[in-house]
Amino acid sequence: MLKHVSFLTGDLPAAVAFYERLGAVIEKRAVTPEGYDRAVLRLGEGRLQLFEVTGETPRPHPHWAEHVALYVSGLRALLPELRAAGVRVTRDLQPSPGGRDMAFVLDPDGRQVELLERDGGEASR
Structure with missing residues (x-):
């Protein structure tokens, strides 16, 4: 059973707005301990996690990034x-x-x- 999918994005507000238009509901907005802006969206039974990565932030560890x-x-x-x-x-x-x-x-x-x-x-x- 799907728990979640994680994606990186360069523009978290735009990505959240896109998925909201598709029916997603924001469950959580937070900054990770590593300093990444994170949004968790509910899509039916599963979740979509979005982590904002900009030019100033280093690439996150691949285990949790995507x-x-x-x-x-x-x-x-x-x-x-x-x-x-x-x-x-x-x-x-x-x-x-x-x-x-x-x-x-x-x-x-x-x-x-x-x-x-x-x-x-x-x-x-």
Whole structure:
């Protein structure tokens, strides 16, 4: 099940306005600890995170910058199966900020995919 998709943008207000026209609702606006302006938009059941990156700000770490986040069941068992199938794990199993098991892998095209344990408390993002 989709949790969220994260994109970088050079113009956060314009990006937010665009997605609002498509039916998105702002859930949260904040500045990350790293100093990036961030908006979280609700789109149906899933979320879209937008991080503003301008010429003055350094590129954020690829693990959280642009990725798809999915809820999965049984992540502790799934991760070794993915490794055995040749999937590259870029961030090993660890607790998410909300306490869920979390890991990052690459899809066949090299895109970051965040895997979050479906069972457990809701992560605060």
